[in-house]
Amino acid sequence: MDTGTHTVMGVALGGLATLDPAVQQDPMLFNAVFVGTMIGSQAPDLDTVLKLRNNAVYIRNHRGITHSIPAILLWGIGLSGGIFAFYPQVDFFHLWLWTFLAVILHVLVDVFNAYGTQAYRPFTKRWVAYGFINTFDPYIFLLHVVGIIAWLLGANPGYTFLILYFVIILYYLKRYFDKRQMVKEIQNYYTNVEQIVTSPTIRHNIWRIAITTRDHFYVGRAENGHIEIIDQFYRKPLPDIPLMDKAIQDENLAAFLSFSPVYRWEVDEFDDYTEVRFIDLRYRSKGRYPFVAVVTLDDDHNILSSYTGWIFSEEKLQKKLDAVPT
Incomplete structure (x- = not known):
């Protein structure tokens, strides 16, 4: 997801943490946890600094090792340990738990974009991109903003964000079934389909589609469930020259x-x-x-x-x- 969405997710997870009895009873622990969820929700994207070097290094590495399983574990331990140095009197386990969850949430939501991550490293370096949530989804972002405003106006943050995430889970399920229906229609229409890549746009009802068959590439778009093929290209192997x-x-x-x-x-x-x-x-x-x-x-x-x-x-x-x- 984009930086703004990761930020509001960090705030939301800090609010959700108030459902934890240990956090409820210790204001100092809440402060530490809130810092942990805010930093943890951004930390895996530290590799964005690679763009300062050049595009090749950035493209090859962004959302790579920093989003891997070992990195998730190290982010959780490292960040909570650093925060604990400033709040030595708080419960380290609960600080680590919510910071760790923030890192997991960051990587989890990224795998549903078309860009994807290498979240399954070290088991595989394959890019994981399920392609049914846009990098910036206005519905997800606005729901978080509404939840944050409700919190500022006095709503219980734990229950507010619990309800919000239940709604977002339902939204993810809807988007998943939208994609599955498109894939099913494509597979029924084309033979020898080898790969279907979907890229949702910022507009909820419009998707980009790239289809690979044995002999062709097809590029299209889907709008309100209607699939239109815009371009097609012969699939040519790379010449051995x-x-x-x-x-x-x-x-x-x-x-x-x-x-x-x-x-x-x-x-x-x-x-x-x-x-x-x-x-x-x-x-x-x-x-x-x-x-x-x-x-x-x-x-x-x-x-x-x-x-x-x-x-x-x-x-x-x-x-x-x-x-x-x-």
Whole structure:
């Protein structure tokens, strides 16, 4: 989820903690727990600082090891231990418990986005992306805001957020069944379906869909349950040629391939260089596919420039590839 949603979830979990008798009876413990839920709800996204290095490192690692099973355990122990140093008189077990739950909640809600996480590491490095909740879901965010306002106006925070999370669980179930129905319809219509990737949008009734069959990629959208195919592409294996072998060794393209489950590729030759472009098919927006990886090579297959990331115009992309000869 986005940072704002993780923040309000940290507040909500702090309010929910007031149902714990130990927290109810000890104001100092409540303060420590509230700090723990706020920090714990954000901690796994510490890897966002990798974006300061470059897009390739960020894409390959964001929501990776910091969202893994060992990291969840370490975040819980490390954060609660650090907070305990400032509140040594409180019950450490209850402080750890609620801080640990905040970290778990952060990772749990992230697996339902289309972006996903590597939450099952170390057992597998597969990206887990169930794809039925948008990274920013306005309904989830607004429900939390309503709960926080009710708390500020005097409502019991424990019962308020208990009810709120019951409603949100029902909402998750609805979204899950919405996706399952779409997948069922697609599987009934197409043969040899190998993969269906769904990406919910910020609008509740609109979804992006990328379908992989034995021979084709299909890109579509679903609106109010009606599925429309917008683009289709032949599924071509990567050519076993020196140009492609060299291109996929590039850091940016390698990061793209480690993250993207459904993409097409194209090679364009120009006077002084050749461009190899990989295009993720999950994020079609306004007629474009903004998540790409591009590598340019000279006639001797030396890499001239490369880029990976979200880009929304060809002009901006070419500016990123500032090493391309003119």
